Every structure is written in C-alpha cells, then in structure tokens.
Amino acid sequence: MLLLDFQSRFYQNPCSKVEQKQSQSLPYPTHLILRPHVHGDVSLYSVDINQLNTQTTPSTLTAKPLNLQEPFLSILGSSNGLVLAKPTAIEEKRELVVYLVNPTTKKTLKLPVKRRTDTYGFGYDYSTDDYKVISLPRSDFDTEFVRVYSLRNNSWRNLRNPPNQLHDYCSPHSGVFFNNNLHFIVGGGHLRIAIAAFNLTDEEFHIIKFPKSIKFAYNSCVQLFALGEKLAAITCVWLPGHAFVNELWVMEEYGVRESWEKLCIFQIGDEVTMGMMKHYLNSIVPDYEFYAKVGNQDMLVGNSDVDKIYTYNIDERRCTSVSFEGCHEDFIVIGTYVESLESPERFC
Numbered sequence: 001m002l003l004l005d006f007q008s009r010f011y012q013n014p015c016s017k018v019e020q021k022q023s024q025s026l027p028y029p030t031h032l033i034l035r036p037h038v039h040g041d042v043s044l045y046s047v048d049i050n051q052l053n054t055q056t057t058p059s060t061l062t063a064k065p066l067n068l069q070e071p072f073l074s075i076l077g078s079s080n081g082l083v084l085a086k087p088t089a090i091e092e093k094r095e096l097v098v099y100l101v102n103p104t105t106k107k108t109l110k111l112p113v114k115r116r117t118d119t120y121g122f123g124y125d126y127s128t129d130d131y132k133v134i135s136l137p138r139s140d141f142d143t144e145f146v147r148v149y150s151l152r153n154n155s156w157r158n159l160r161n162p163p164n165q166l167h168d169y170c171s172p173h174s175g176v177f178f179n180n181n182l183h184f185i186v187g188g189g190h191l192r193i194a195i196a197a198f199n200l201t202d203e204e205f206h207i208i209k210f211p212k213s214i215k216f217a218y219n220s221c222v223q224l225f226a227l228g229e230k231l232a233a234i235t236c237v238w239l240p241g242h243a244f245v246n247e248l249w250v251m252e253e254y255g256v257r258e259s260w261e262k263l264c265i266f267q268i269g270d271e272v273t274m275g276m277m278k279h280y281l282n283s284i285v286p287d288y289e290f291y292a293k294v295g296n297q298d299m300l301v302g303n304s305d306v307d308k309i310y311t312y313n314i315d316e317r318r319c320t321s322v323s324f325e326g327c328h329e330d331f332i333v334i335g336t337y338v339e340s341l342e343s344p345e346r347f348c
Helices: 017-022 089-094 164-168 276-281
Strands: 031-036 044-048 059-066 072-079 082-087 097-101 108-112 119-125 130-136 146-150 155-159 176-178 181-188 191-199 205-209 222-227 230-239 243-251 260-265 289-294 298-303 308-313 318-325 331-337
Touching: 072 097, 072 176, 082 089, 082 119, 082 331, 119 176, 119 181, 176 222, 181 222, 222 289, 289 331
Parallel strands: 059 318, 072 119, 072 331
Antiparallel strands: 031 044, 031 331, 044 059, 072 082, 082 097, 097 108, 119 130, 130 146, 146 155, 176 181, 181 191, 191 205, 222 230, 230 243, 243 260, 289 298, 298 308, 308 318
C-alpha cells in the first residue's frame, strides 16, 4: 500500500474559502527533510515518502539534495507546501530572522523576529486567506508575551492576556496546525499539562485538557500531531512496574476532553532489530516523533537521537525499519512538507 496514493502529485494553491470551511483538513505530508548529523554540514535532503511500501522489509527510500537559496537548521511549522524554518547559527548571527520557504519551488522569504529562543507556530487562516506565524517566549519575563505575524499585512503585532498556563510553561516543540488552530503544550509545575489552542481567525487561545487518567512523567515529553483528521498525542507516562512507556491517544471529537481514546501503548522493542525501544527502556524521557500517516493503520515514526525511522502498525503492533540512500548515514529528520506551487511571496 503506497502512502497518499489518493492525492495528486502537486498540491496547488490553498483551497477556496468555501472548500476550506467544508473541510479544514490539510494534505498529508508527502516529503521528509533530512539534515546530516554532522557538525558544520548544512546540506539538506528531501525524501518522497510516496516511495514507502509497508509490505517490504526493510524499506529503502531515496534522498535527493535540496538546493535552497538559504540553508536552515530546523522546521518550525508547515502548511500548504510552505515551511517556516530556523536559520543556521551562522546566519542567525548576521540577522534576526526566520525563513518562509517553499522547498518545491525553492522560493524563500525572510521574516524579521525579535527573539531567538521563542516557540513558534505557523498555519494558514482559511477565513482571511492569510498565513500567520505565532511567537511564544518560553518564560514570562518579556512584556511582549505573544506576537502574531500576518503574511498578508507583512507585520507583527502583540497579543495580551494569554492563558495562565503559558506563563508557567511552554514546550519548545513548535505549534501543531490542525482545525484552523495552532496547538502548544503548556502547563506543568502547579498547573496540569494541557493544550493551548490558538485560533488563527479570532486570534484567541482556548485550553484543551487531556484525560485525567494520563499520569505524565514530564511535561516536555508530549508530542501533538494530526493523525488523519483527528488531533493525536504521543505521551510519555509512568506505569508502576513498567518504568516509562509511550501511549498513543486520539481525540475523537475535537475539543471534547471526554472523547480522548487510547489506541495503544508502544511495545516495539522486541520487534525492532536495531533496538529502538531497548534504547529507551531505561531512558528518563522517551521521545518519539510522528512524521506522517501511512495507509490506514501505519504511522511513520522515529527519533533523531538514534537516526532511525520506522513504520508502526497500530493494529498489529508491527514495526518495520526504514532506511535511506543518497544521504549521510547519520541524519536528523527536521520536518515534513507537501509538494506545492504556493509562493511565500504571494502577498508581496
């Protein structure tokens, strides 16, 4: 079964406002972006995950060089084929910016920012046909606490009165765009871990709570993502007698706390010959990354610390390793995107 065989090769410009209102789900990612895990190497590679066939063990994907105008270190968000990217350390010393890039067309736009250490989110507001960036500091010592950038207006503005949870803790993980909202992990300390959802249209936050049954190990080991047309999370929890384990949760009805459903507990150590889970059984904070949905029941997951990627079948608890050719054997997956002709300079 090939990934995304129901989609056209190139995603054109964003849907019309009417189409978006009817279906706010976005195209699944079709490509990974890899960066060599080598000091000083700023080259980037693109991997078409439509190559992936889950019936082959192991699967080998071909990586092709991404010859971009400006190399970047990491991806802070992705929407409609555009990615928000953090520049390399060398570039950051020259100017305080982030990049808005289309990896398909290679077009790049620089956006000025105020702080290097912020947590970012990036998404497309269907109601105003605008791309927006949100910038959250990781502490509450800055008076300009939350900032929003509009690509259409080419300007930043400050927001006041964010939720109390943002003052206590904001995860360094970038915001996850889903259902016209950017989602951030917040809380910790004296406040229970929750999700702060920022609506791109009314530019207001609302809090989405996790089930009371989740016993979080640490506030930094929760990863949010869109699994199909549902908001999902991989959590690191403490189970007596089992040390730290990972659970996959899906919110069946968006925004309804009671609709969270636990699909599975990650138990893949004995099935992965490379010892992915074994590496984590004694680790304080297991940290799985979700990259893409594969078919109906498979997920493309991995962890940059061990430079390994796997497809994980939810129903069968089956894991299949994925390898790459055409790039350095030590790599980091820094993000995903969908092929698109959308231009970051559309409003310029």
